[in-house]
Amino acid sequence: MTAGPRSLRLGALVVGALLALVLLWPASGGAHPERITKFPSPQPGSVPAARSTGPVIVVCQRDSLTRLKRIYGKNRRALRPRLQALRRCHFRSIQSAVNAAKSGGRILLLPGVYTEPASRRVPVGSYGQPPCANDYVETEGFQNTAPPPAGPASDDPPVRANRNYHLKCPNSKNLIAVEGDPRAEDNPLNPSLPICMQKCNLQISGYGRGPGDVLIQGDRHKTDVLRVDRANGIYLSNFTIEQGAFNDIDLVEVDGFHVHNIVARYAQNYGILSFTAVHGLYENIEAYNNGDSGVYPGSNAKGCNVDPNAYGMCDAGSSAADPRAGCGPPTTEMRNINSHDNVLGYSGTAGNSTYVHDSDFHDNNTGLTTDSFASGHPGMPQECFRWEHNRIYSNNVNYFTAERQNYCNSHPFPSRPKEIVCPQFQTAVGTGVLIGGGNRDLLQHNEIYDNWRWGVALISVAASIRGDNDPGHQTDTSNGSQFLDNRMGIAGNTRAPNGTDFFWDEEGVRNCWQGNTSQSGASHQSTPSSLPGCPGSDTFHPANPATQSMLVPCTAWDPANNPRPVGCDWFDVPAKPS
Amino acid sequence: MRRAAAAVAGAALALVGCGGSGGQKRSTGLEWKKEPLVFRATHLPSDRVVIGTVENRSKRSLHIVAATIRVRDAHGAALRSDAQFVNSYAHGLYGAYQKPKPLPPNELSRLGLVVTLPPGSVIPLSVAYRVTPRTRTPLRVDYGAGSLAVPSRVRRESQ
Numbered sequence: 001m002t003a004g005p006r007s008l009r010l011g012a013l014v015v016g017a018l019l020a021l022v023l024l025w026p027a028s029g030g031a032h033p034e035r036i037t038k039f040p041s042p043q044p045g046s047v048p049a050a051r052s053t054g055p056v057i058v059v060c061q062r063d064s065l066t067r068l069k070r071i072y073g074k075n076r077r078a079l080r081p082r083l084q085a086l087r088r089c090h091f092r093s094i095q096s097a098v099n100a101a102k103s104g105g106r107i108l109l110l111p112g113v114y115t116e117p118a119s120r121r122v123p124v125g126s127y128g129q130p131p132c133a134n135d136y137v138e139t140e141g142f143q144n145t146a147p148p149p150a151g152p153a154s155d156d157p158p159v160r161a162n163r164n165y166h167l168k169c170p171n172s173k174n175l176i177a178v179e180g181d182p183r184a185e186d187n188p189l190n191p192s193l194p195i196c197m198q199k200c201n202l203q204i205s206g207y208g209r210g211p212g213d214v215l216i217q218g219d220r221h222k223t224d225v226l227r228v229d230r231a232n233g234i235y236l237s238n239f240t241i242e243q244g245a246f247n248d249i250d251l252v253e254v255d256g257f258h259v260h261n262i263v264a265r266y267a268q269n270y271g272i273l274s275f276t277a278v279h280g281l282y283e284n285i286e287a288y289n290n291g292d293s294g295v296y297p298g299s300n301a302k303g304c305n306v307d308p309n310a311y312g313m314c315d316a317g318s319s320a321a322d323p324r325a326g327c328g329p330p331t332t333e334m335r336n337i338n339s340h341d342n343v344l345g346y347s348g349t350a351g352n353s354t355y356v357h358d359s360d361f362h363d364n365n366t367g368l369t370t371d372s373f374a375s376g377h378p379g380m381p382q383e384c385f386r387w388e389h390n391r392i393y394s395n396n397v398n399y400f401t402a403e404r405q406n407y408c409n410s411h412p413f414p415s416r417p418k419e420i421v422c423p424q425f426q427t428a429v430g431t432g433v434l435i436g437g438g439n440r441d442l443l444q445h446n447e448i449y450d451n452w453r454w455g456v457a458l459i460s461v462a463a464s465i466r467g468d469n470d471p472g473h474q475t476d477t478s479n480g481s482q483f484l485d486n487r488m489g490i491a492g493n494t495r496a497p498n499g500t501d502f503f504w505d506e507e508g509v510r511n512c513w514q515g516n517t518s519q520s521g522a523s524h525q526s527t528p529s530s531l532p533g534c535p536g537s538d539t540f541h542p543a544n545p546a547t548q549s550m551l552v553p554c555t556a557w558d559p560a561n562n563p564r565p566v567g568c569d570w571f572d573v574p575a576k577p578s
Numbered sequence: 579m580r581r582a583a584a585a586v587a588g589a590a591l592a593l594v595g596c597g598g599s600g601g602q603k604r605s606t607g608l609e610w611k612k613e614p615l616v617f618r619a620t621h622l623p624s625d626r627v628v629i630g631t632v633e634n635r636s637k638r639s640l641h642i643v644a645a646t647i648r649v650r651d652a653h654g655a656a657l658r659s660d661a662q663f664v665n666s667y668a669h670g671l672y673g674a675y676q677k678p679k680p681l682p683p684n685e686l687s688r689l690g691l692v693v694t695l696p697p698g699s700v701i702p703l704s705v706a707y708r709v710t711p712r713t714r715t716p717l718r719v720d721y722g723a724g725s726l727a728v729p730s731r732v733r734r735e736s737q
Binding site: 159246268269375408413426436465467527544545556559562 | 676704
């Protein structure tokens with residue numbers, strides 16, 4: 001697995017030529033790539049901290065020495081240990097280092113650009129085609145006689161690479177794969193409960209001054225740039241990662257993770273995504289120019305004592321006075337996040353029990369959204385976030401202009417300049433926070449201003465929308481959320497109104513608004529004009545059709561055949577409120 | 579694509595024997611469960627949204643592709659229309675540029691894009707349409723095998 005620097009240099013010429021070929025490889029459209037997942041259960045893990053102990057593997061590039069000298073100059077104190085590390089460098093590839101690492105190991109990345117040429121040479125593959133042609137699951141069936149709806153489509157059937165695929169062909173769809181559970185799945189449609197058996201508690205850290213000194217660069221074809229699958233206790237830090245065809249970082253079925261001091265950008269969908277994960281910490285993250293969201297703690301574990309892999313809600317012990325009594329502790333924390341210029345700064349379908357604080361979400365199309373919209377996301381319905389002391393402002397960037405949509409339709413992701421963002425999902429441009437079907441969520445002590453449509457919107461989502469047709473579940477969202485003591489429409493001491501501070505479709509019980517202050521102005525405070533104070537009403541009210549009519553037409557959005565649905569004004573930047 | 583979808587939908591409707599034009603005849607298809615509401619889009623003054631619930635009052639299943647639904651005016655002119663069998667906003671599972679082809683049945687059903695309605699079943703229906711100066715009332719929602727009247731009263735959306 002190791003190679004000396006000379007052989008690395010010789011190989012680089014060959015690799016470079018092959019890389020040029022790979023870059024010309026035709027794009028492979030991908031169906032939704034998230035395999036069928038389960039939450040770890042039980043969940044004994046915890047958020048890992050940075051370690052200075054454990055075996056070290058050093059990875060470097062040919063120009064790492066030059067970069068080190070440029071970065072540190074005469075700062076010998078900082079330079080010396082890095083030069084020592086450079087002398088111990090036997091890898092040019094992060095994947096090779098991961099393959100060599102054991103649980104508890106540390107991988108240090110010296111300054112440089114990591115393109116992973118060997119991984120790039122592995123074909124991305126598609127259903128029925130090598131590599132691993134048969135390791136897909138057919139999750140939604142092929143017996144579909146109905147015509148497709150209008151819209152762009154890949155030529156792929158509704159399949160997803162299963163866990164065996166990632167084990168057997170780890171670098172087909174992932175530039176770098178960290179697989180913590182080597183057991184093959186007997187039935188990928190019903191995967192085993194996640195456990196970590198290898199590469200647990202790994203640490204992969206850039207060994208430069210900051211995230212700008214180490215760049216991990218996706219090839220715009222592979223789904224994930226860095227996939228961490230069942231490798232519990234992973235600690236990732238101090239690098240920039242970019243250009244994933246779906247995700248830059250994808251943490252799947254992980255109990256215990258910490259992403260720290262990372263820049264995630266230019267992904268077709270998500271900068272950093274965690275899915276069916278628990279005990280997570282996103283810290284000091286900058287995420288920008290991602291086509292869905294900068295950060296995504298989706299299908300996040302619930303903090304209460306329910307079976308994580310069955311329908312259940314954290315409502316035990318809740319009351320009118322304290323609807324959140326059953327929420328339990330947060331399971332993923334985010335702090336010091338700077339997410340900007342994405343379609344969504346933050347999103348999280350089934351993003352339960354997240355604690356997001358002291359962060360900035362700005363200059364996106366929408367700042368933060370969490371929801372119960374989609375099928376295939378364990379942990380539904382969404383509930384129990386706690387978001388506080390954030391600044392959510394100026395989310396009026398519009399990637400839905402006619403010009404942009406035309407461009408995106410005619411330029412597949414691999415051929416676009418990396419800075420061009422093409423929206424993967426529709427959203428309401430000009431919105432600070434959009435909660436689509438949440439329960440027992442708490443939004444408090446935030447500064448929310450200069451969002452020209454809505455500061456905060458709360459809308460209900462019927463369970464059937466997520467594919468749950470149980471009659472008893474249909475009104476199980478939009479209950480018990482609280483909006484307390486937020487500062488609306490003011491930036492520091494300067495008035496910066498939202499279009500409407502709070503928008504609510506009026507469905508649900510025990511939702512309440514209290515203690516919020518506003519400088520947006522009397523005509524900008526809320527829809528409806530009067531909102532219930534806490535504890536809210538115990539009487540269920542269905543959504544007001546006069547608000548639904550503003551939302552439902554936007555469901556029809558499709559960038560190719562219906563970029564401007566009738567009755568939907570989400571894709572225009574609202575007039576700046578005065 | 580839409581024409582093809584319409585043709586297939588028409589064939590599907592014919593296959594299950596759901597002919598008829600609705601209106602004054604004995605019900606052979608969908609009827610509003612109660613009078614729907616029509617709203618004028620606040621920032622799109624030519625756009626209207628009719629929201630209601632429909633019931634299949636025929637004796638046979640109806641298979642309807644929402645993309646074939648059109649609002650027609652008194653002269654039969656089709657208005658630009660978008661319809662889905664949902665009553666709340668939703669979005670798909672697949673990214674805009676990552677959709678499988680065709681979309682799986684569950685996805686089509688979940689988003690109210692293609693529905694099969696057994697006799698007596700009830701489902702929400704939302705139809706947005708755009709009027710022009712030449713649009714003449716009354717309007718109706720044409721779903722291929724029949725039509726549904728659109729009330730003349732137009733309300734304001736919430737601000």
